[in-house]
Amino acid sequence: MSAVLERTPVAARTGPPGASWAAVLALALFEARRLLLRIPVLAAFALYVTWIVWRTPLLENGYPVLQDADRATQSGPLLIGLAVLVCVNQAVLRSRRRDTERHFAVLVLRPWQRTAAHALSAAPSALLVAVCVGAQYGWSALRPDAVGSGSPAELLVGPLTVLLAAAFGVLLARLFASVLAAPLTIVLLLFLSFGVAVPDASEERGVRWLLPVVSENAQQAIPSQLIDRPAAWHALYLLGLVLTLTLLAVLASGGRGRLLLGTVAGALALTLTSGITQTATLPDATTAARARATDAPQKEQTCVRRGGTTYCAFPEWMPRVGTWASVVDHVRSLTGGTVRERPLLVRQRVYATGGLTADGAIDPSATPGQVTVGTGWGGPRVPEFSAAVASVLVAGSERATVGVCDGRMVTTMWLALSWQPDPVKSLRAVRLDDSVTGSAIVLTPTNPLQMTAGQTYVVRQLLGKPRESVAAKVKAHWAELTAPNVTSAQAAELLGVKAPKEADKCD
Template sequence: MALITIPWVLDLFNGSATSFRVLSHESANIQLPLLVLAAAAYLVTHQATIRPYRTGAILSEGAMPLPHWARSLAAGMGLLSFAVLGMLLAMARLTMFSLSEGAAGSLAIFEVLTVPAFVVAAGAIGMLIGRALRSAVAGILLFAVLAGGVIAAFYTASSASWLSLMVPLDPLDPGVLPSSLIDRPAGWHLLWLATLIVVVLVAALLIDRLPAKVGAPVLAIALAGATVAGAMQSQGPSPSVLGERAGVFLNPADLQNCRTIGIDRFCSFPEFESRIPAWKDVVDGVRSAVPTELTAQGSIAVRQSLDAVNGPMDSQGSLPLAVWAREGPLDEALATIPAPMSWAATGDGRLEEHDVLSFAVDVSATMVEGVPEPSDHTIVALCDAPAFLVLWGAARADQSTEAAFGGFLGSSQGGAVWTTTVRSSAGYSFSPSEVDLVAQLLAQPRDVADQAVASLGESLTNLDADIMEVAHLLNMPAPVQRPEQWACE
């Protein structure tokens, strides 16, 4: 309980750790820490099972009126307490996420029910091994083997991994999705675990002399159910869902709701409307961070997009931004900017923060005058004044982007920053010179830094100034030298 709950309690004092969670995905992610409870169920049940043999108490059990298998069945019912505990812990954690800022998605009940199912399954396996081998050493060794198998399933990208107690979500394939497009075989996996529990418990009871005429038919039916469920859960996403993902990637408008806030337009999947305030904060923050004299005036259109991995093969992960821009009220905007499915504000360098920083850079690059838009699968290497303004506007936009910028620097080497659009291969790069100058400014008091950058609107008559001149105008120390091999656009 301490191993599971102490990190959760600490998260309560760090709101950013529980913010912007997707409940449909966290319903699956919650299974991983609760494997600790499954391990406890195995060990406790195994020790309780072999105790009568280890202490010699089994010799006096023959005087009891109930048959041995009935007493074992009654002991097995104690696993229900572990199941209830696991369910309570899972729901407490998910409730914490649902009440936090930016919560999105919906609860996946089959994923949550997997927690009590695999906890009971682990305890039942402990009982079976205890009845069959009656050895503490053998139980511990087999526990290590089973734990190794569960861990191996984490890194096995195959259908066989579904034969484990649980299968974690892959954060990259296919990324965060609306609930209707996830298509994990959670229901079949839950049925497989349920039939596995019956198989294991009946096998243990047969060892304890359960009459074969009762146990054999139940065992046969459970084995048949486990075979069917095991086969169905191993098929992967259906072709229809994969096709729907590709269609939504190219044309998400039919599934999205749009809102006009001020002069800007924001479109999101219905489950993710809670993210719109975060996107708006970034857009407004960039507008206030970059001097008005150096920005293009106009509205911004933001449309949430699936990750590029969900695009059809012939699209090569290219977003149809030109098509999106012609959709009704979006066509008058400066640009249509794709917003990521994921979001984070922890500053610890997690993958979601790269999406946050990339989105902010896309917004800032659209607003700063004269910054070229990257074509498909190209990285625009921005340098000097344009690069500084774009990166400053992105990093200074709000707390989420500043945390993402700091997290990126803390988890990377070399001092450079690069961003991509919704994990596709098009984006921007910034040399260590611009990154260092932005980092220096962020370390200054906010009002001092903002006033210094605001003065650039009058000092920079054009955007041809190099980074050393920008640092001089800001009254900042010269930033680190740009590597000689760095190629600027």
């Protein structure tokens, strides 16, 4: 015989007080595993890792500057964030779609605790992204050619973006009980990001810092203390945003209590404070320091002497001196006359006045024997510097090379290119239009040089001949070859190659 229950059983908590949080953690772990095994998340991670492996070795021609390498880790995690947003959103709505919502009424977890567990379930994905970010940055940082220093706050942006996406996905699920809401919101956000120009994109600070990832259209690396991005405030802002969105989702699923409301207020205060602080105008001290670095870099730089050459650079770039010295020594060894022993000053100069995005030219230096080197290296930067060294050795100073359009260009370009492993490839790299015939602009760290079609013809012939035989002729005829107004035809004759048909004529 069965007994009849006369009273409805009263819900009673039987477990220890911490049991419900243990259950939240258990659910979070379970959901985290499911999230990581979802096909979109797996595909996003596969692509992300491929992107890291493919792009990182190419960063800044293989000579990374670490204050740029840290920012290079920020865009990849957006893809993971996208996948996590959609998948977390669907995970929150799963019980509604499967009609298992009412079964949860009998469990120890209340709806707001389940919401919290879903928000927590993205933590392992964010950790995995943090590992990938660390690997990507570490790859650059461990290269022997790396210079500069990265900022941990910039590295935190990637993992925080993933957490932010998850929090947003959970909040969306609690506000709109449809799996379509998240994809449509993403489409809307994509449209806004593609269609609208970012507000005040030209401003360095300002409202663009309210976006999760603030990228810079950087033209060149500048010393790390001149960058002055409010990276730490931005990381705090993202953290505040993650907390606020998560707690709002918890509130939306019925969480109440003084502690919760207090935390929401705290998170909101954190977001607002850091959000407003990061958009504040650039400190005057930074503007002054940038102007100083552009106009009078000698005050900020340290110098070292190697052979007959003095190298002055911003302290972060001092490890590069050896690389520069090998270029200078190679070019010097091919010269003749007294130039071989003439003292040279290689000074690093950078246009930092407008910060990272500034694209200003550096004026050629009027000081005799001073060569400018930029902040980048590798790829075309090597022949460009080589051309600058050669032109100063031939013409005397950078200012004196402006407008040179005679036979001295032949000597300059041969000195700059002949010692390189693949001179014709370097010729292509150093010319603005990537050509190896005809006339073209030759880039250097300061003023561009000009090569006529005839000079190119002579240089190509010289590059085709054995280096030692040409070097002997250059040394023997150094005075004639570097005399102002020597024509390309005369230079060709002195060096024993065919003279060009047309006379030297620059635009």
